[in-house]
Amino acid sequence: xxxxxxxxxxxxxxxxxxxxxxxxxxxxxxxxxxxxxxxxxxxxxxxxxxxxxxxxxxxxxxxxxxxxxxxxxxxxxxxxxxxxxxxxxxxxxxxxxxxxxxxxxxxxxxxxxxxxxxxxxxxxxxxxxxxxxxxxxxxxxxxxxxxxxxxxxxxxxxxxxxxxxxxxxxxxxxxxxxxxxxxxxxxxxxxxxxxxxxxxxxxxxxxxxxxxxxxxxxxxxxxxxxxxxxxxxxxxxxxxxxxxxxxxxxxxxxxxxxxxx
Amino acid sequence: xxxxxxxxxxxxxxxxxxxxxxxxxxxxxxxxxxxxxxxxxxxxxxxxxxxxxxxxxxxxxxxxxxxxxxxxxxxxxxxxxxxxxxxxxxxxxxxxxxxxxxxxxxxxxxxxxxxxxxxxxxxxxxxxxxxxxxxxxxxxxxxxxxxxxxxxxxxxxxxxxxxxxxxxxxxxxxxxxxxxxxxxxxxxxxxxxxxxxxxxxxxxxxxxxxxxxxxxxxxxxxxxxxxxxxxxxxxxxxxxxxxxxxxxxxxxxxxxxxxxx
Numbered sequence: 001x002x003x004x005x006x007x008x009x010x011x012x013x014x015x016x017x018x019x020x021x022x023x024x025x026x027x028x029x030x031x032x033x034x035x036x037x038x039x040x041x042x043x044x045x046x047x048x049x050x051x052x053x054x055x056x057x058x059x060x061x062x063x064x065x066x067x068x069x070x071x072x073x074x075x076x077x078x079x080x081x082x083x084x085x086x087x088x089x090x091x092x093x094x095x096x097x098x099x100x101x102x103x104x105x106x107x108x109x110x111x112x113x114x115x116x117x118x119x120x121x122x123x124x125x126x127x128x129x130x131x132x133x134x135x136x137x138x139x140x141x142x143x144x145x146x147x148x149x150x151x152x153x154x155x156x157x158x159x160x161x162x163x164x165x166x167x168x169x170x171x172x173x174x175x176x177x178x179x180x181x182x183x184x185x186x187x188x189x190x191x192x193x194x195x196x197x198x199x200x201x202x203x204x205x206x207x208x209x210x211x212x213x214x215x216x217x218x219x220x221x222x223x224x225x226x227x228x229x230x231x232x233x234x235x236x237x238x239x240x241x242x243x244x245x246x247x248x249x250x251x252x253x254x255x256x257x258x259x260x261x
Numbered sequence: 262x263x264x265x266x267x268x269x270x271x272x273x274x275x276x277x278x279x280x281x282x283x284x285x286x287x288x289x290x291x292x293x294x295x296x297x298x299x300x301x302x303x304x305x306x307x308x309x310x311x312x313x314x315x316x317x318x319x320x321x322x323x324x325x326x327x328x329x330x331x332x333x334x335x336x337x338x339x340x341x342x343x344x345x346x347x348x349x350x351x352x353x354x355x356x357x358x359x360x361x362x363x364x365x366x367x368x369x370x371x372x373x374x375x376x377x378x379x380x381x382x383x384x385x386x387x388x389x390x391x392x393x394x395x396x397x398x399x400x401x402x403x404x405x406x407x408x409x410x411x412x413x414x415x416x417x418x419x420x421x422x423x424x425x426x427x428x429x430x431x432x433x434x435x436x437x438x439x440x441x442x443x444x445x446x447x448x449x450x451x452x453x454x455x456x457x458x459x460x461x462x463x464x465x466x467x468x469x470x471x472x473x474x475x476x477x478x479x480x481x482x483x484x485x486x487x488x489x490x491x492x493x494x495x496x497x498x499x500x501x502x503x504x505x506x507x508x509x510x511x512x513x514x515x516x517x518x519x520x521x522x
Contacts, residue, residue: 005488010512010519012392017521022511027466027487043466043489131273152504153463153485172465172487202414204433205288205304224414226288226433227266228304243413250283251271258271260278 001046001076002026004151025153027172032056032081035088045147045154045171048180049074052171053081055183059210062087066186122237125193125217131249131260133162134196134220138244141198142222144168148200155201157181159192159216166190174201178210185214192216203229203240212236218257220244225252262307262337263287265412286414288433293317293342296349306408306415306432309441310335313432314342316444320471323348327447383498386454386478392510392521394423395457395481399505402459403483405429409461416462418442420453420477427451435462439471446475453477464490464501473497479518481505486513 004023011020028046032039032053039062044052050072057063063085070084137160145156147170155174159167159181167190169180178199185192196218197211203225209232211219218239225233225242230252233240239254251258265284272281289307293300293314300323305313311333318324324346331345398421406417408431416435420428420442428451430441439460446453457479458472464486470493472480479500486494486503491513494501500515512519 007488007491007513010516011509012512013509015508015521017392024488024491024513025485027489029489131278151485153487172463202433224412225285226304226414227268227285228288228290230268230285247276248272248274251273252268252285255271260276 001028003045003047003147023150025147025151025172028079030079030081032083034062034083035085036082042173042176044173044176046076046079047171048169048184049076049081051169051180051183051187052176053083053183054186055179055181057083057085058182058186059179059213061213120212120236122235123193123212123215123217124237125215125257127194127196127217128257128259129162129196129218131258134241134244134249134258135247137163137165137196137198138220138222138249140165141168141200145170145200155199157197157199157201159185159190160196160198161194165198166195174199175206175210177201178207182210182214196220198244199223202226203242205229205232208232208238208240212238217254220249262289264306264308264408284411286408286412286433289340291340291342293344295323295344296346297343303434303437305434305437307337307340308432309430309445310337310342312430312441312444312448313437314344314444315447316440316442318344318346319443319447320440320474322474381473381497383496384454384473384476384478385498386476386518388455388457388478389518389520390423390457390479392519395502395505395510395519396508398424398426398457398459399481399483399510401426402429402461406431406461416460418458418460418462420446420451421457421459422455426459427456435460436467436471438462439468443471443475457481459505460484463487464503466490466493469493469499469501473499478515481510 006021007024009022011018027043029041030044031041068085073082141158147154154170155177156170157177158165167181167184169177171177192214197216198220200222202223203221205228208229220241233253239257240252242250267282268285270283272279288304290302291305292302329346334343402419408415415431416438417431418438419426428442428445430438432438453475458477459481461483463484464482466489469490481502486501494514500518501513503511
């Protein structure tokens with residue numbers, strides 16, 4: 001399915017107005033049915049919908065391992081994912097009890113309270129990365145975001161090893177983009193304890209929690225982190241890097257993982 | 262309450278690394294209790310919390326007029342708003358039935374389905390604005406965003422008349438920033454049918470719906486709209502302007518409201 005639509009718009013530029021064709025990013029309603037029950041409707045970019053569905057379930061703690069998934073069926077026309085899992089708990093109670101709405105672009109609902117997260121164990125990873133390698137990864141990452149270049153309307157997220165970007169997704173919502181790479185890495189049995197996440201969007205507490213649940217030791221953003229995300233990062237031992245652009249970056253937490261050549 | 266924290270960070274710039282003090286935006290958990298029942302926990306910027314609470318209830322259709330509010334009590338230390346309203350419907354059912362999660366920065370939950378919105382009536386406003394005035398408003402708007410200049414971590418939203426910005430709020434979530442100006446305009450009995458909304462963030466369907474519920478005829482963003490937002494804008498007759506920066510802007514819908522000098 002196309003992820004953009006062509007539209008005739010009026011473009012004003014330095015006192016002249018022209019009618020031109022422009023690309024606009026789609027915002028696609030996508031409903032996840034978990035064991036026959038409506039879980040949620042995400043508004044997303046219609047690409048990597050299987051990874052988005054799985055990544056969403058992982059991030060919300062509704063599945064832990066591949067074996068939990070009995071079946072996954074995507075109906076792109078209707079915008080529906082039908083997922084059958086072994087664990088068949090009622091969702092509604094959990095939703096109403098523990099709903100927190102977050103600062104995150106796209107899909108705010110988290111089915112646990114942000115503060116529950118303080119109970120989590122620290123991320124134990126010996127990963128060390130050179131600053132120059134991070135800056136080079138961010139350069140590649142920015143070039144890879146073709147959708148953004150076309151429409152200016154999407155966020156990108158990638159999973160990277162020391163010197164290359166392994167997985168990459170874009171979405172109108174930065175939470176969806178993150179769930180897509182998390183879902184794909186899960187389906188491909190990728191070990192994440194020695195990987196990094198790179199995102200175009202700001203690092204809010206929920207973005208951090210999604211990464212922490214996958215035990216990712218380093219989270220890199222081209223934008224700003226929030227103070228709550230940094231507090232959580234310190235508690236769980238995640239390295240958080242923000243404003244990574246050009247020849248600059250800020251290291252906010254756990255700097256011991258970052259070294260200079 | 263402070264909206265930023267000071268932190269010691271490692272700043273890398275052109276091959277040199279320094280330890281410097283930096284400002285980081287707070288992400289403040291704020292729980293709205295509606296008639297004694299937990300409605301939601303927003304992660305927001307701790308400023309204008311009364312307006313945020315009211316704006317949120319308005320956007321979600323839980324109040325329609327001032328008389329619906331019996332009392333509003335903010336406990337800033339605990340991060341709680343206690344609101345008593347005349348209408349005392351159970352929320353949980355509505356939440357689980359009609360929950361949609363959106364592409365919006367901050368707080369994605371909308372208590373109605375996006376598609377319900379197609380039933381709404383068209384916005385009937387004779388407002389006409391000069392492009393030069395819009396570009397001047399966007400200039401003022403960008404200068405006003407002091408928090409952004411300090412931390413890079415917030416979105417801004419303003420309500421503007423032809424030649425001046427009347428209300429202005431910032432928040433880590435662009436939906437919160439919009440709810441804050443909506444809440445303030447409501448509490449101040451401001452007529453919005455002849456006003457414009459200016460936002461730093463992207464225009465998703467939910468951002469548009471919030472404005473449409475207040476019958477705001479013109480929505481201006483420094484960023485991109487989504488195609489779904491434009492479809493809704495066409496149906497309800499809202500003028501949508503995107504990428505309004507410097508001497509440029511794009512008019513996507515209802516251009517008849519925009520004129521050149």
